[in-house]
Amino acid sequence: MTTLISAKQITRYYGKHCAVNQLSVSLKKGQILGFLGVNGAGKTTTLQMLCGNLAPNSGEIYINGLNMLTQPKLAKRSLGYVPDTPPLYKDLSVHEFLCYCAQLHAVPKATIKAAVKLAETRCGLTDVSDRLIANLSKGYQQRIGIAQAIVHNPDVIILDEPTVGLDPLQIIEIRGLIRELGQKHGVIFSTHILSEVQELCTDVMIIRQGTCVLNTRIEDLPADKSLEAIFIELMSLPSAGDL
Amino acid sequence: MIKIIAIREFKTLFLSPLAWTILAILQFILAFLFLTQVENFTMLQPQLANIDNAPSLTDITVTPLFGNAGIILLLVTPLLTMRLICEERRNKTLSLLLSAPLSNAEIIIGKYLGSLGLLAMIVALITVMPLSLLFSGTLDFGKLFANVLALLLLVSAFASIGLFMSCLAGHPTVAAMGAFGALFVLWILDWSAGLADKPSGLFEYLSILRHFQAIQSGLINTADISYFLLFISLFILLSIRRLDKERL
Structure with a gap:
């Protein structure tokens, strides 16, 4: 290993x-x-x-x-990092924000769309992709925080x-996500x-x-x-x- | 990377009403001042015809317009730059940039260029006003260019000090006040230099106003240009150092 x-x-x-x-x-x-x-x-x-x-x-x-x-x-x-307060630009939409994060982490231009889509699917954000982050609940914001950390597929x-x-339901979902991430990443x-x-x-x-x-x-x-x-x-x- | 941050910063400015409000209000005030100058010129025109070497249309309209714009931007730039780093820190979004594969220099320069984009836009909008005079008159383009250059250098210097204050301060209002204070002192240094019996060379050199007016008069001097370039680099470097300190 x-x-x-x-x-x-x-x-x-x-x-x-x-x-x-x-x-x-x-x-x-x-x-x-x-x-x-x-x-x-x-x-x-x-x-x-x-x-x-x-x-x-x-x-x-x-x-x-x-x-x-x-x-x-x-x-x-x-590295992908989710601080205790998720670092979100609240006046952006979920999609815009994740694209920006992908760019910051030097994801090649051609694959940004696919990377963002994958992160959105993994964190269950597909339905809210076009909404402003400020208008979303804390649970969703937490998930965006995680999506932001995995968008560039870090080790x-x-x-x-x-x-x-x-x-409780969101906790179970997030735990499931962490377990899934743990298989391929650290x-x-x-x-x-x-x-x-x-x-x-x-x-x-x-x-x-x-x-x-x-x-x-x-x-x-x-x-x-x-x-x-x-x-x-x-x-x-x-x-x-x-x- | 610098480009990505700069574009994001520029776009973010337009997501809030701040940029739009500033653009609208500035344009209104300066248009009013410009109109007064044009009015002045039409009143003075008959007398000017009799004077040798009389001030031209450009001297009477353009130079005061850009001079006024400089003073108003001294008040406005701190408001534009106060949020740059300060708000990222307050909203805890700074860690997004700090844990991304970026150097601090890239973050600072990106942020700086983003805010400079809006300021350049303001300068462009101001320049359009005198250009409208071309419908019925002629302009001294050399002088107009000198004025645009002077104003661009001036706002770049304003933005660099604003950015530095934003790195220092814990609250955007404090950053704005700090930047405004520093700029105002640098602006009026020249006055105190004139008060004493012997003008102080150092104060005279440090005064932004003096260098701004020198370029504005059409005398594009390397000394004045380097003053601004040094000024900008100094505060950008200090900002980078300050961000470095965040990690220590």
Whole structure:
């Protein structure tokens, strides 16, 4: 299996506060990595660093073997990122917006139409293709956010809390989509819903105060304990800072 | 890539009523001022006939028109440029550009050219007004060209400072106020230079107005052109640096 993401010992400070401390992440093709942690644990910061939106203070990030810091333009070609707030230009129609995203990601002109159509079909946006994004519901906007990240068929897809604020049916749809994406791509997504991880992911990573406290395959989790029990146990341990 | 961002930016301006309103209001005000100048000329015409080396139709109508346009655009450009980066940051859409395979320079220059497109359109519409005089008179095309060039350079400089302020500010209104303040100070620097007993060479050089008027008078000087080019490059570079800092 090819390694898609390999981040080594990345550290990020906000002023004096250390948000992410010596964290290493690796993702292979066909893996879906669930990223867990309480609020403020450094999930979003880590994802932003993996996408090149933030620079780590130290450490290295390789996407598909390309260094994010020295060859950002090439590395970002194989990335699709859905931030916690989907980045949408609300005064465009869905179709216009996705075409623009395809152009930004250097999809060849001849294949833009087909790429946008495929993304729309995969995310169930065909019916609303001509509507203004501002007039669509949050669920649809979330789906446009995902469509935007897969329109250029990237190897790695990174989603930051993709199911927040969606109704149960939409959550099931989005999970189905993530599962489908996981077969051909590598997917990392952060969430607060533990059952979601158990149901969807092949791997799980739990971080606490910016350091990794658990990184394992779902199958390797102890069978007698639920993920929830493990999570609570890990969170109640005294942290390195307290000792 | 620059082209894609620039075209998107230009089109987005026309999706909101802002661009249309600005175009309409500017055109109305400047047409009114232009008409006053033409009226002035018709009143002065008999007297001008008796003077040697009298100011021409171009001097009386075109130069004041472009001068007024410069002042009005000083007020308007910050409103056009305030949203460029600032609003992307506020709406959290900046991450779309930051995670796309684009360099920061491409983002900034694309945005800059997009807004410059609208400003160039305004300049073109202003230029049409004096051209209408050709129905019944003659124009000094050299001077007209100098005026168009001066105004184009002026708005390009305005836009570059507006873009930089938009990179700095957290709110579009703050960006607009900052850009307006900076431009106004650069505009009036020349006045204070005149107040002192000894005019300050530095202030005189920094004043936008002085360079603008020099080109406007028909004297296209490399020094003035390079002033504007340096000005524009400085603020574009600063904007790129500022966007780089966003990641650090």
